[in-house]
Amino acid sequence: xxxxxxxxxxxxxxxxxxxxxxxxxxxxxxxARMPAGLVKPDEPAAAVRGALESERGLPEEGTDPQxxxxxxxxxxxxxxxxxGHPRFMGYITSSPAPIGVLSDLLAAAVNPNCGxxxxxxxxxxxxxxxxxxxxxxxxxxxxxxxxxxxxxxxANFVCFLAARRAKAGWDVxxxxxxxxxxxxxxxxxxxxxxxxxxxxxLFGLGTDAIRWIPVDEYQRMKTGDxxxxxxxxxxxxxxxxxxxxxxxxxxxGAVDPLREIGLIxxxxxxxxxxxxxxxxxxxxxxxxxxDLRALSDADSVAVDPHKWLYAPLEAGCALVRxxxxxxxxxSYHPPYYHFADDVLNFVDYGPxxxxxFRALKVWLALQQIGRAGYVETIAEDMRLSRRLxxxxxxxxxxxxxxxxxxxxxxxxVPPDLRTKVGQPEAEEWLNNLNRDLLTRVEKSxxxxxxxxxxxxxxxxxxxxxxxxxxxxxxxxLPGILGRIADQR
Amino acid sequence: xxxxxxxxxxxxxxxxxxxxxxxxxxxxxxxARMPAGLVKPDEPAAAVRGALESERGLPEEGTDPQxxxxxxxxxxxxxxxxxGHPRFMGYITSSPAPIGVLSDLLAAAVNPNCGxxxxxxxxxxxxxxxxxxxxxxxxxxxxxxxxxxxxxxxANFVCFLAARRAKAGWDVxxxxxxxxxxxxxxxxxxxxxxxxxxxxxLFGLGTDAIRWIPVDEYQRMKTGDxxxxxxxxxxxxxxxxxxxxxxxxxxxGAVDPLREIGLIxxxxxxxxxxxxxxxxxxxxxxxxxxDLRALSDADSVAVDPHKWLYAPLEAGCALVRxxxxxxxxxSYHPPYYHFADDVLNFVDYGPxxxxxFRALKVWLALQQIGRAGYVETIAEDMRLSRRLxxxxxxxxxxxxxxxxxxxxxxxxVPPDLRTKVGQPEAEEWLNNLNRDLLTRVEKSxxxxxxxxxxxxxxxxxxxxxxxxxxxxxxxxLPGILGRIADQR
Numbered sequence: 001x002x003x004x005x006x007x008x009x010x011x012x013x014x015x016x017x018x019x020x021x022x023x024x025x026x027x028x029x030x031x032a033r034m035p036a037g038l039v040k041p042d043e044p045a046a047a048v049r050g051a052l053e054s055e056r057g058l059p060e061e062g063t064d065p066q067x068x069x070x071x072x073x074x075x076x077x078x079x080x081x082x083x084g085h086p087r088f089m090g091y092i093t094s095s096p097a098p099i100g101v102l103s104d105l106l107a108a109a110v111n112p113n114c115g116x117x118x119x120x121x122x123x124x125x126x127x128x129x130x131x132x133x134x135x136x137x138x139x140x141x142x143x144x145x146x147x148x149x150x151x152x153x154x155a156n157f158v159c160f161l162a163a164r165r166a167k168a169g170w171d172v173x174x175x176x177x178x179x180x181x182x183x184x185x186x187x188x189x190x191x192x193x194x195x196x197x198x199x200x201x202l203f204g205l206g207t208d209a210i211r212w213i214p215v216d217e218y219q220r221m222k223t224g225d226x227x228x229x230x231x232x233x234x235x236x237x238x239x240x241x242x243x244x245x246x247x248x249x250x251x252x253g254a255v256d257p258l259r260e261i262g263l264i265x266x267x268x269x270x271x272x273x274x275x276x277x278x279x280x281x282x283x284x285x286x287x288x289x290x291d292l293r294a295l296s297d298a299d300s301v302a303v304d305p306h307k308w309l310y311a312p313l314e315a316g317c318a319l320v321r322x323x324x325x326x327x328x329x330x331s332y333h334p335p336y337y338h339f340a341d342d343v344l345n346f347v348d349y350g351p352x353x354x355x356x357f358r359a360l361k362v363w364l365a366l367q368q369i370g371r372a373g374y375v376e377t378i379a380e381d382m383r384l385s386r387r388l389x390x391x392x393x394x395x396x397x398x399x400x401x402x403x404x405x406x407x408x409x410x411x412x413v414p415p416d417l418r419t420k421v422g423q424p425e426a427e428e429w430l431n432n433l434n435r436d437l438l439t440r441v442e443k444s445x446x447x448x449x450x451x452x453x454x455x456x457x458x459x460x461x462x463x464x465x466x467x468x469x470x471x472x473x474x475x476x477l478p479g480i481l482g483r484i485a486d487q488r
Numbered sequence: 489x490x491x492x493x494x495x496x497x498x499x500x501x502x503x504x505x506x507x508x509x510x511x512x513x514x515x516x517x518x519x520a521r522m523p524a525g526l527v528k529p530d531e532p533a534a535a536v537r538g539a540l541e542s543e544r545g546l547p548e549e550g551t552d553p554q555x556x557x558x559x560x561x562x563x564x565x566x567x568x569x570x571x572g573h574p575r576f577m578g579y580i581t582s583s584p585a586p587i588g589v590l591s592d593l594l595a596a597a598v599n600p601n602c603g604x605x606x607x608x609x610x611x612x613x614x615x616x617x618x619x620x621x622x623x624x625x626x627x628x629x630x631x632x633x634x635x636x637x638x639x640x641x642x643a644n645f646v647c648f649l650a651a652r653r654a655k656a657g658w659d660v661x662x663x664x665x666x667x668x669x670x671x672x673x674x675x676x677x678x679x680x681x682x683x684x685x686x687x688x689x690l691f692g693l694g695t696d697a698i699r700w701i702p703v704d705e706y707q708r709m710k711t712g713d714x715x716x717x718x719x720x721x722x723x724x725x726x727x728x729x730x731x732x733x734x735x736x737x738x739x740x741g742a743v744d745p746l747r748e749i750g751l752i753x754x755x756x757x758x759x760x761x762x763x764x765x766x767x768x769x770x771x772x773x774x775x776x777x778x779d780l781r782a783l784s785d786a787d788s789v790a791v792d793p794h795k796w797l798y799a800p801l802e803a804g805c806a807l808v809r810x811x812x813x814x815x816x817x818x819s820y821h822p823p824y825y826h827f828a829d830d831v832l833n834f835v836d837y838g839p840x841x842x843x844x845f846r847a848l849k850v851w852l853a854l855q856q857i858g859r860a861g862y863v864e865t866i867a868e869d870m871r872l873s874r875r876l877x878x879x880x881x882x883x884x885x886x887x888x889x890x891x892x893x894x895x896x897x898x899x900x901v902p903p904d905l906r907t908k909v910g911q912p913e914a915e916e917w918l919n920n921l922n923r924d925l926l927t928r929v930e931k932s933x934x935x936x937x938x939x940x941x942x943x944x945x946x947x948x949x950x951x952x953x954x955x956x957x958x959x960x961x962x963x964x965l966p967g968i969l970g971r972i973a974d975q976r
Contacts, residue, residue, distance in 0.1 A: 007955035024508030079610035122567035176694025204692015206664025313844035467495035
C-alpha cells in the first residue's frame with residue numbers, strides 16, 4: 001500500500017554512507033595538511049570568481065552529488081581563509097572544535113525545529129541544559145532565561161529588547177516609540193562594539209539615543225562621566241533605561257568597571273547589560289580581571305560560544321536574569337492561551353520562529369573537555385597573548401601598545417622614526433606603514449592579524465581564540481612581521 | 489621551532505576520520521529505519537528530561553568524544569520528531585535534503601565567517617551565486633541584493649527594515665521613530681504570519697502601526713479595503729510606507745492578489761513586500777496561481793530555502809530589488825574593519841556581523857537536481873495535496889475546507905453531526921472534537937499534522953513540503969484519521 005516516492009533529491013542510506021565517508025576523509029586530509037599551509041591564499045576576487053564560474057546561471061539539469069561534494073570541497077579548501085590555522089589571530093573568530101564540526105552533521109540529520117518543544121523535544125532540552133551550563137561556566141545564575149542565537153549582535157539585541165520592554169513605562173510593543181513617549185537613552189563606552197549602534201538604529205530609538213561615555217587610558221568606561229550623563233539626561237526629561245558594560249572590548253579586550261556600573265544601575269533603576277560576547281567566558285579563569293566576576297550582577301549577558309568555546313559558526317547566547325523578561329519581550333501568545341507549563345518553547349524567548357539546533361555543538365564540546373578543560377584552554381590562550389606582548393615589548397622594532405584577555409596590540413616602528421613617535425607627521429607615516437604592513441602580512445599567508453585604532457594609532461592586533469596556537473607560533477611572529485616590514 | 493599545542497579539544501585527523509565514519513554510519517542506519525517508524529514518539533517531558541539527565545550540572549572533567557557522539561545520536565534518534573518522515577505534514581518544515589545534511593558538515597569544517605569577503609572569499613561568492621539562483625528560480629531580477637538569514641522571520645525583517653529606511657522621509661537610523669516624525673503605517677492582510685507583529689513591535693513602530701486588511705472567502709487580501717485604509721491614514725497625516733502581500737499564507741497557502749497590490753503600491757509610492765517564505769518557490773511551477781508571477785514587481789521578497797528547497801534548518805533568504813536599499817539600511821563602517829570595497833561584504837546587507845555559511849546546502853541541492861528537478865519535486869508536493877483534498881471531498885466522514893499550493897485543510901465530521909454543521913453548538917463540539925483528534929493523531933505517531941482556524945472552524949491541516957511523501961502516504965491518511973477518531 002505505501003508506495004515509495006523516488007525523489008531526485010533523496011538518497012538511499014547506502015549512497016549517503018558512501019558520500020559521507022568520502023567527505024569525512026576529504027576533511028580529515030585537509031585537517032592534516034592545513035597547519036603547514038598558508039592561513040589564506042593571496043588571490044584577487046576575480047580569481048575566486050573565475051574558479052567558481054560565478055557568472056553561470058542556475059543549472060537546468062542535475063549533477064551527480066559525489067562530483068558536487070568533491071568540487072565544493074576543493075573550491076573551499078583552495079580559496080578560503082582558515083581560522084583553524086595555528087597562526088590565525090584575526091578578529092574574534094575561533095578555530096572550530098572538531099567535535100563541533102561533527103555535531104553540525106548530526107544536528108542537520110535530525111533537523112529539529114527548536115522553536116517549540118513539540119517539534120524538538122530532546123533538542124529543546126539539550127539547548128536548555130546548554131544554556132544553564134554556559135551560565136554556570138561564566139558565574140551567572142543558572143535559573144536565568146536564555147537561548148542560543150546566531151552570534152554576538154543577536155545575543156546583544158535580544159538583551160537590549162528585553163531591557164526596552166522592561167524599562168519603558170508604557171506598552172512599547174503595542175504603542176511603539178513615537179508620539180508622546182519620553183526618549184529612551186542608552187549608555188555605553190566609546191569602545192563598545194557596533195552592535196549598540198545597530199540596536200539603537202534597528203529597534204527604533206535611533207543612534208542619537210546612545211550616550212557615548214569616554215574611556216580611561218585602559219579603554220575602560222569612566223564611571224564618573226556615566227553618572228554625570230545620566231543626571232543630565234534625567235534633568236532633560238529623557239528616560240535612561242540601559243547601561244552597557246563591555247567584558248572584553250573588540251579592539252583591545254578591555255573590561256569595563258562592571259562592579260561600579262552595576263551599582264550605578266541599581267541606584268538609578270537602569271537595566272545593566274554586559275556584552276561579554278568575547279570576554280565573559282574568561283570569567284572562569286583564576287587570573288582574569290576581577291571585574292569579570294561582577295557580570296553575575298547583570299540583568300543580562302551576551303556570550304558567544306563561537307568565540308571562546310570554539311564552536312563552529314554560528315553560536316551566540318543571550319542570558320537574561322529573569323526568564324519572564326524574555327517572555328514579556330518576545331512572546332505572542334495571548335494570556336488565555338495555555339501552552340503546557342512544563343515545557344519551554346524557545347519561540348517565546350527570541351525573534352525567530354523556526355530555529356536550528358545550534359546547541360548541540362556547544363553541548364558536546366563542553367562535555368568533551370569539561371569545565372576544567374575549558375579553563376585550561378582559555379587560560380593558555382591568555383598566556384600566549386601575554387607572551388606575545390612581552391616579545392614586542394622586548395623587541396626594538398616594535399611598540400607594544402595594549403594587552404588584555406587574549407588580545408595584544410602593537411605596531412612596527414622603523415629605527416629612523418623611533419625618536420619621532422608622537423609627532424603628527426611621524427604618526428601619520430606610522431599609520432600608513434602599519435596599515436600597509438597588515439595588508440602585506442595577510443597577503444603572505446604566514447599569519448593573519450587584524451587591526452585596532454588606539455588613541456589615533458593604527459595598531460596591529462593579535463587575538464588568540466585558537467586552541468591550535470602554540471608557543472612556536474607566538475615566537476615566530478615578530479620575525480615574520482619584521483621580515484615582511486623590511487621587504488618594502 | 490614550531491612546537492605543537494596539544495589541546496584537549498583538538499583531534500588528530502585519524503581520530504576525526506574514525507568518529508566521522510561512525511557518525512555517518514549511525515545516521516545512514518537511522519535514514520533506513522525512519523520511514524517504517526513513528527513520526528514522533530509519544531512521551532511526556534519528564535521522560536525526555538529523564539533520558540537526558542537534565543538536572544546534571546556542567547561536568548568538571550571530559551569524556552571520550554566517541555562515547556559522547558554515540559549517546560547524542562541515541563538520545564536524538566529516540567526522542568525527536570522526524571520531519572524527514574514520509575507522513576510528516578505539519579507546519580511548514582521540510583524534510584532535510586541528504587546533500588544538505590552533508591553540506592552542513594563541510595560548512596562547519598571550513599568555518600568561513602561570511603560577514604566579510606576577506607574572511608570568506610569562496611563562501612561569499614558561493615552565497616552571492618546562491619542568492620542569484622534563488623532569485624532566478626522565483627522569477628525575480630538576479631541583479632537584486634540579497635542574503636541568506638536564519639529563516640522567514642529574519643528574511644521578512646530585513647526587507648521591512650530596508651523599507652523603513654527607504655520610505656521614512658527623515659534619517660530614521662539616526663533620529664529614530666520618536667519626536668515630531670509622522671507615524672509610519674504598514675498594511676497586511678489579516679492572514680499574515682506573526683512576523684509582521686514582531687517586526688512592528690521590535691523595530692519600534694508598535695503593533696498599533698499595522699493596518700489589518702480583511703480577506704475574501706479565499707483568504708486573499710481585499711484590495712478595495714486596502715485602498716480605503718491607505719486613504720484614511722493619509723488623510724489623518726500618517727505615513728503609509730509598506731504593503732505586505734503574502735505568497736502562500738501559513739494557514740491555507742492562499743496567495744494575495746499580488747498584481748493588484750503592486751499597482752496600488754506604485755500609485756501611492758509605497759514599498760511592496762512579498763512574504764513568499766513558503767510560496768514564492770512555487771512561482772516556478774507551470775500550474776501555480778497566476779498571482780505568484782507578480783512577485784517580480786515587488787521591492788523585496790522573503791523566501792525560505794529551508795521550506796520548499798528542502799534545506800536543513802536554518803536557511804531563509806531576503807531579496808531586495810535595489811542592493812543599495814540594503815546597504816542604506818544596514819551598513820556601518822567601524823574603525824576596526826579594514827575591508828576592500830570592490831567586493832561584497834554581507835555584513836553590509838543585514839543585522840549580523842559574524843555569519844555562518846548557510847548558502848552551501850542550498851547551492852549544492854540546487855545543483856544536485858537542477859531547476860528542472862525542483863520544478864518536478866515542488867509540483868509533485870502540490871499534486872499530492874490536491875489528491876489528499878479530493879480524498880477528503882469524497883469521504884463522507886470529512887469536510888474538505890481549503891486547498892492551495894501544497895496545503896489542504898479539512899475536518900472530521902461524525903455522522904450524527906453532518907446535518908447540524910453551521911449551528912453554533914455543533915460547531916463548538918466539532919472544534920473540540922478536531923482539536924482532540926489532532927492531539928491523538930500526534931500521539932499515535934502514525935502521521936503528523938498541524939491545524940488552522942478557518943472562519944471560526946478548527947481545521948486539521950496537511951502541508952506537504954516533503955520529497956518523501958508518496959501517493960501511498962496520502963491514500964492512507966483518511967483511514968488513519970477515521971480509525972483514530974472512532975477510537976474515542
